[in-house]
Amino acid sequence: MEFLSDIASLINSTLRISTPLVFAAMAGIFAERSGVIDFSLEGKMLMAAFVAAVGSYYLGNPWLGLLLAIIVCVCLSMLHGFASVTHKGDQVVSCVAINILIIGLTTALAAAWFGQAGLTPTLNEDQRFLEIHLPFADALRDIPVIGTLYSDILSGHYVFVYLAYLSVPLVFWIVFKTSFGLRLRAVGENPSAVDTAGINVFTMRYKALAINGVLIAFAGAHLSTAVNANFFREMSAGRGYLALAAMIFGKWHPKTALIACLLFGFTDALQIRLQGVELPAIGEIPVQLIQALPYILTVVLLAGFVGKAIAPNAIGQPYIKER
Amino acid sequence: MVSPILELTNINKSFGHVQANKNINLKINKGTIHGIIGENGAGKSTLMSIVFGLYQANSGSIKINGKEINLRSPRDSIINGIGMVHQHFMLVENFTVLENIILGFEGETVFGEKLQKAKEDLEKLCQTYNFNIDLDATISDLSVGFRQRVEILKSLYRGAEILILDEPTGVLTPQEVDELFKILRSLKDEGKTIVLITHKLIEIMDLTSEVSVMRQGEMVGHTKTEDTSKEQLAEMMVGRSVLLRVDKKEIRKGETIFKVNNLSVKDDLDITRVKDVNLEICSGEILGIAGVTGNGQTELLEALSGIRKVESGSIELFGEKISDQNNFLNPRMLKEKGLAHVPEDRQRMGLISDFKAHENLIFGYHDQEPYSKSAILNNKEITEYSNKVMQEYDVRPNSPNLITSNFSGGNQQKIILSRELNENPKVLLVGQPTRGVDIGAIEFIHQRLIDMRDKGAAILLASVELDEILSLSDRIIVMFDGKIVGEKENKNVTDRELGLLMAGVA
Numbered sequence: 001m002e003f004l005s006d007i008a009s010l011i012n013s014t015l016r017i018s019t020p021l022v023f024a025a026m027a028g029i030f031a032e033r034s035g036v037i038d039f040s041l042e043g044k045m046l047m048a049a050f051v052a053a054v055g056s057y058y059l060g061n062p063w064l065g066l067l068l069a070i071i072v073c074v075c076l077s078m079l080h081g082f083a084s085v086t087h088k089g090d091q092v093v094s095c096v097a098i099n100i101l102i103i104g105l106t107t108a109l110a111a112a113w114f115g116q117a118g119l120t121p122t123l124n125e126d127q128r129f130l131e132i133h134l135p136f137a138d139a140l141r142d143i144p145v146i147g148t149l150y151s152d153i154l155s156g157h158y159v160f161v162y163l164a165y166l167s168v169p170l171v172f173w174i175v176f177k178t179s180f181g182l183r184l185r186a187v188g189e190n191p192s193a194v195d196t197a198g199i200n201v202f203t204m205r206y207k208a209l210a211i212n213g214v215l216i217a218f219a220g221a222h223l224s225t226a227v228n229a230n231f232f233r234e235m236s237a238g239r240g241y242l243a244l245a246a247m248i249f250g251k252w253h254p255k256t257a258l259i260a261c262l263l264f265g266f267t268d269a270l271q272i273r274l275q276g277v278e279l280p281a282i283g284e285i286p287v288q289l290i291q292a293l294p295y296i297l298t299v300v301l302l303a304g305f306v307g308k309a310i311a312p313n314a315i316g317q318p319y320i321k322e323r
Numbered sequence: 324m325v326s327p328i329l330e331l332t333n334i335n336k337s338f339g340h341v342q343a344n345k346n347i348n349l350k351i352n353k354g355t356i357h358g359i360i361g362e363n364g365a366g367k368s369t370l371m372s373i374v375f376g377l378y379q380a381n382s383g384s385i386k387i388n389g390k391e392i393n394l395r396s397p398r399d400s401i402i403n404g405i406g407m408v409h410q411h412f413m414l415v416e417n418f419t420v421l422e423n424i425i426l427g428f429e430g431e432t433v434f435g436e437k438l439q440k441a442k443e444d445l446e447k448l449c450q451t452y453n454f455n456i457d458l459d460a461t462i463s464d465l466s467v468g469f470r471q472r473v474e475i476l477k478s479l480y481r482g483a484e485i486l487i488l489d490e491p492t493g494v495l496t497p498q499e500v501d502e503l504f505k506i507l508r509s510l511k512d513e514g515k516t517i518v519l520i521t522h523k524l525i526e527i528m529d530l531t532s533e534v535s536v537m538r539q540g541e542m543v544g545h546t547k548t549e550d551t552s553k554e555q556l557a558e559m560m561v562g563r564s565v566l567l568r569v570d571k572k573e574i575r576k577g578e579t580i581f582k583v584n585n586l587s588v589k590d591d592l593d594i595t596r597v598k599d600v601n602l603e604i605c606s607g608e609i610l611g612i613a614g615v616t617g618n619g620q621t622e623l624l625e626a627l628s629g630i631r632k633v634e635s636g637s638i639e640l641f642g643e644k645i646s647d648q649n650n651f652l653n654p655r656m657l658k659e660k661g662l663a664h665v666p667e668d669r670q671r672m673g674l675i676s677d678f679k680a681h682e683n684l685i686f687g688y689h690d691q692e693p694y695s696k697s698a699i700l701n702n703k704e705i706t707e708y709s710n711k712v713m714q715e716y717d718v719r720p721n722s723p724n725l726i727t728s729n730f731s732g733g734n735q736q737k738i739i740l741s742r743e744l745n746e747n748p749k750v751l752l753v754g755q756p757t758r759g760v761d762i763g764a765i766e767f768i769h770q771r772l773i774d775m776r777d778k779g780a781a782i783l784l785a786s787v788e789l790d791e792i793l794s795l796s797d798r799i800i801v802m803f804d805g806k807i808v809g810e811k812e813n814k815n816v817t818d819r820e821l822g823l824l825m826a827g828v829a
Contacts, residue, residue, distance in 0.1 A: 179429035186415045186426050193413040196377065197427030198398025313416070321377070 008152040010269055015153070015161055016227070018265025020045065020219035020236075022164040024243030025250065025257040026171045027215035031077075033175065033252055034208035035188035035314040039095035040080055041216055042240025043102040044073045048220020050106040053120045053231035054113070056127045065127075066221045073220070074213035076102075081209045085202055088318030107233055118233030120224075129226040131156050160222035167215065171254040184208055188312035191319040201319045219243075245298045252312060260301075267294045326389050328353040328516050329374070329405075329485055334383035336369055341720070343369040345540045347383070351485070351533075356507060356517045358527040358548070361537035362560055362761035364731035367520045368410065370537070371487045375407040376400035387485075398427070406478025407487040412470050414462045421445065421458040424477045441480075448479055452506060468499035475506065486510065487518040492526060504530055522560075522761055524553045538562055561763040569769045569794045572777055576797075577606030581750045581781050586636035588619075588626040595634065596622040598805040604750070604781040609772065611796030611813070612785040613821050619805035620785040621667060624754045627783070628664035629654040630672075640750065658687065663743040665736075667754025667785065673739045674727050681709035681723035683738050688746065716741045717767060733764030740771060751775060751782045757791060769795060789818050789825075803827040 024041045031038035048069040056065030076098060083094040107118040114120055137155035140147045175181040187194045187204045195201050219239070224231040242264055250257030271290040278284050327350040334347040343366045351357045361367050372378045374385065376394035384391055387403050394400050400407075414423050421442060430437040442458060449456055454472050462470060471491060478486055488507075492500045507517055507530065519531060527534050528548065536544045536559040544559050558564050581604040588597035596619045604610045614620055625631035627638060629652055637647040640660055645652050654664065666672035674683050685694045685705055693704045709723035716737045718730070727735060736756065743751070753772065757765045772795060776782055786792050792799055799816065801809040801824040809824040 178433050179431065182418075182422060182426060182429065182434075186418065186422075189415045189417060190413070192409075192411075193415050193423070193426065196375070196397050196407070196409065196413040198376075198396055198401050199427045200396070 004148060005152065006273075008148045010266075010273060011153050012156070013269040013272065014262060014266045015165075016157060016265075017268045018261045019158075019161045019164040020222050020239050021243045021246055021261040021264055022168065022258060023160075023215050023219035023222070024240055025247040025261050026167050026254060027212040027219070028244055028247040029171060029175070029252055029254060029257060030184070030208045030215070031212040032247070032315055033184050033188045033312055034205045035191060035312055035317065035319075036081070036084060036205055036209060037091040037095065037316050038080070038212060039092055039241075039244065040076070040098040041244055042236055042238065043095075043099035044076050044213065044216040045220045045223070045240045046106060046234065046236040047076060047102045048073050048217040049224035049235055050109070050120070050220070050231045052217070052221035053123065053224035054109075056123055056225050057121055060127055062123075062127060062129050062221070062225045065225055066217065069221050070214050070217040073217040074210050077209040077213035077216075078206070081206050084318060085205045085209075088320065091316050091318075103234060106231070110231065110233075118231075120231040123225060123229045127225070128229050129158050129160070129221075131158055132162070158222065158226035160218055160226055163218060164222075165258075167218075168254050168258045175254065180207075185312075188314055191314050195319075195321060201321075205319075216240075242294065242298065245301075248311075249298075249301050251310065264294050264297065267297050327351055327386075328388055329518075330386040330389075331370075331374070332384045332386070334370065334373060334385075335381045336366075336373060336378060337381055338369075343540050344373070344380070347537075347542050349535055349542060349545075351516060351518060353516050354511065354514050355533055356511050356519060356531045358531035358534040359518060359520045359537060360522060360524070360527050360534060360556060360560060362522060362731075362763060363733060363759070364539075364761075365537040365560070366540040367537050368489050371407065371489060371518065371520055374400065375405060375487060377407075401428075401481050401483075404482055404484035405487065406481060406483025406485070408471065408474040408478065408489065408491060410489040410491075410493065412474055414470060414473060416463040417461060419459050419461055420456055420465075420473050420476075423462060423473060424458075424480050428481055445476065445480060448476060452476075452479075452509065454506075466499075468495055468502065471495070471499075471503065472506070475510075483515070485516045485518065487520070489520045490522070491519070492521070492523065524556055527556065528553060536560055557762055560761075569766075569773060571773055571795075574797045575607050575777075577608075577779060579603045579605050580641055581783070582639040582642075583627070584637050584639070586623070586626065586638065587634040588622045588631060589634050590622055596805050597626065599636070600802075600805075600807055602783075602800060602807070604783055606749070606779045606781050607776055608797045609776050609782040609784055609795050611792035611799045612783065612802055613789060613792045613799055613825055614785075614787070614802035615825050616787050618802045618825075620802055621754070622805075623802070624664070624667065624752055624783075624785055628662070628666070628752050629657045655687075658746070661749035663746060663748035663751050665739055665743050665751070665753045665756060667758070669732075669735055669739055674735060676726075676728035678727055679724050680713070680718070680727050680730065680738060681705055683727050684709050684712060684723070684742055686742065688742070712741045712745065713738075716771075731761070732759035733761050733768075736760050736768060737764065740768060744771060744775060747778070748775075748780060751780050753782065754785045755787065756784070757786075757788065789821060792821075793818060801825055 024045060028038050028041055051072045052065040052069040055068035056062045059065065080094050080098060083089040084091040110120055111117040134155035137151040141151040175184060183194060183199055183204055187201055191201045194204065223235055243261065246260035246264055247257045249260040271293045274285060274290050275287050276284065329351040331347055331349040334344050336344040347370055359367050369378065373380045376397040376399050385394060392403055424445060425441050445458055454476060456469065456472055456476060491503060495503060511517055521527060531548045534546055534548050535542060536556060538560060583600060583602045586597055586600045587595055590596045600623060602610065612620055622631060626633050633646050633648050633651055635648050637644050639645065640662060670676060689695060689700065693701060695701055706723060713721050713723060718734050718737045727738065756768050760768065772782060784795060793813065796813050799811050799813055799821065800807050801821060803825060804827060808827065
């Protein structure tokens with residue numbers, strides 16, 4: 001029975017840890033399917049975390065904080081679009097610029113507003129998202145298996161966790177079952193074909209980037225107004241890059257990207273649980289090695305375990321119509 | 324008199340400083356196949372891209388059925404019944420045929436009923452025109468000929484009354500060309516109007532009823548096809564009379580200077596592509612290699628020019644062994660010994676497309692005086708030389724600072740030729756010198772090769788154009804499956820004879 005509850009709590013934390021990765025990967029899918037590289041997921045997630053925490057602190061409502069984060073992230077995506085779509089700049093350079101800007105900006109603004117470099121005040125219960133306990137969770141807990149599944153795994157998450165996993169089928173539906181999705185995929189594969197079909201390539205890419213901005217804002221808000229109760233310096237901690245890796249590993253497809261995110265989340269949850277645990281015959285594993293697990297996994301998987309990842313054909317190339 | 328279905332008046336279009344279309348007037352009558360002919364870079368594609376709404380004209384007006392329309396994007400053109408099949412197909416390769424066709428005209432936000440209806444409509448269209456296309460096939464699995472049909476089907480589905488085809492036959496096999504022409508004729512019989520852009524005279528004579536000729540961005544003539552001839556059209560295209568046959572002096576053969584003994588060469592996949600080839604070239608002689616593409620000519624030229632390893636056998640220059648399986652001279656050393664190479668793939672091997680013309684003009688000689696001194700480029704000398712040589716070779720536009728990829732194929736080829744010929748090589752290896760080159764430049768390139776021969780160079784010419792081989796060579800060898808299957812003096816030899824050898828039948 002203890003074994004079962006161990007597993008349940010491992011799955012529970014996997015779901016929680018994977019949440020920002022899932023949002024970021026879905027955001028990445030929109031940008032990259034439209035042909036725009038998005039390394040700036042990391043920076044935008046950090047900015048969203050900051051804005052959500054600050055907004056929620058001043059406005060007293062985490063939803064308003066989230067709204068602000070969405071607005072700011074969409075603006076950042078538009079900035080990326082302005083540099084790399086309208087002005088045909090190098091997409092990677094634009095992303096790196098955004099990432100560096102935001103690391104500095106969040107630290108500096110926190111220092112200016114709250115007197116602490118890179119730290120925002122702790123949010124009280126009204127200012128942050130709380131765990132949602134599904135109805136009858138306590139009553140059903142003692143029923144074997146179903147009870148564990150419902151009460152310990154499904155119940156008790158932040159709203160973002162539910163939204164993240166609901167976003168996956170939604171993204172799938174948009175990308176593969178709607179005319180917008182068809183155009184989105186086409187513009188990342190062969191923008192000339194889209195242009196000659198009478199659709200504006202630039203508008204399509206901006207639309208994709210706008211959606212990208214909305215989704216990534218959720219990831220950031222999850223970090224600073226749900227799992228934590230404040231923003232701290234560089235709190236995104238490489239999750240944007242990890243999500244990008246998951247998206248590539250998932251071949252730019254929402255379903256497989258989800259699996260990749262869960263895998264990364266699982267190794268992370270596992271490493272937390274394994275810390276300090278004595279394994280039979282091996283003894284205690286050095287904590288550094290365990291913490292490196294998700295990253296080692298990334299490298300191993302991307303190094304060819306999953307076969308060749310085929311990117312959208314026109315990714316990274318600005319669309320130039322006239323010669 | 325019927326009013327024209329499409330009428331262009333005073334169309335002007337510039338890209339930067341280059342004026343691609345100057346005061347173009349054009350009338351196209353309903354239900355005809357109208358040819359637009361001109362050399363590469365004459366502005367045909369630009370003009371039609373304006374009609375298709377892809378580019379916007381700087382000035383001028385476009386009327387369809389007598390009504391003036393403003394075309395801001397391809398959408399406007401498509402709505403007005405104009406369809407275009409581009410030279411490079413506008414298809415998403417990993418989409419299905421159906422997805423490609425409905426793209427932009429889905430008619431519904433979420434796929435459902437309309438998708439089903441589109442499928443039914445398309446199946447009907449396929450039957451009407453005998454297209455035989457599987458709507459659920461992925462584009463990347465289709466042959467080039469089928470992809471073109473998908474493009475035509477796409478235009479028809481979107482309601483095209485005027486169908487523009489830009490160089491449709493460049494990528495097709497002869498059989499596919501026949502099929503295409505059949506389709507176009509049946510479309511014409513249906514009452515559709517077809518505009519055919521091409522630089523191939525034979526297609527114009529074959530298919531069109533009216534023809535308009537463009538030269539350097541201007542419309543230089545309109546005529547009924549039955550009132551004109553190939554020669555006349557060629558003259559209009561180039562702006563002067565064109566020699567369709569090369570003037571050649573009697574051969575003055577010197578001694579053998581280049582010799583290949585029992586040469587075998589493998590390709591990148593380790594397959595033997597050149598098998599036991601022997602050949603000799605004398606000074607003052609052009610030896611032509613005829614053959615269907617892919618019978619070892621490419622690998623042979625690469626081995627001879629020092630960019631591919633020799634598997635067995637040897638190569639001799641002036642009686643000195645320069646390459647065998649153990650050691651070979653690299654292209655640079657060969658150059659110093661007087662061997663020059665004009666590679667068959669100029670984009671990949673002959674030029675660096677992103678470099679400026681003057682850089683490509685001296686590339687390979689850039690570290691020698693007078694172009695550089697003590698490892699520093701002498702820009703003044705280079706510019707002077709470039710201006711001179713571009714004039715001499717009639718490279719257009721005559722601007723050494725232009726990026727090479729902005730020149731037309733013919734002018735790029737002239738840049739390579741000038742670089743290789745100006746060093747007065749003793750042996751010249753030339754692959755496909757006129758592939759993708761327009762007739763005016765072809766004549767010029769041929770003349771230069773003849774001049775080199777008359778000056779005493781030994782020239783090896785590989786070409787898939789039989790006409791070219793026949794008009795230039797003094798002696799012809801035919802390659803089939805890596806072997807030399809025949810050798811003929813170029814006297815009284817017919818293309819039929821060579822054709823049989825090329826097919827490996829004789």
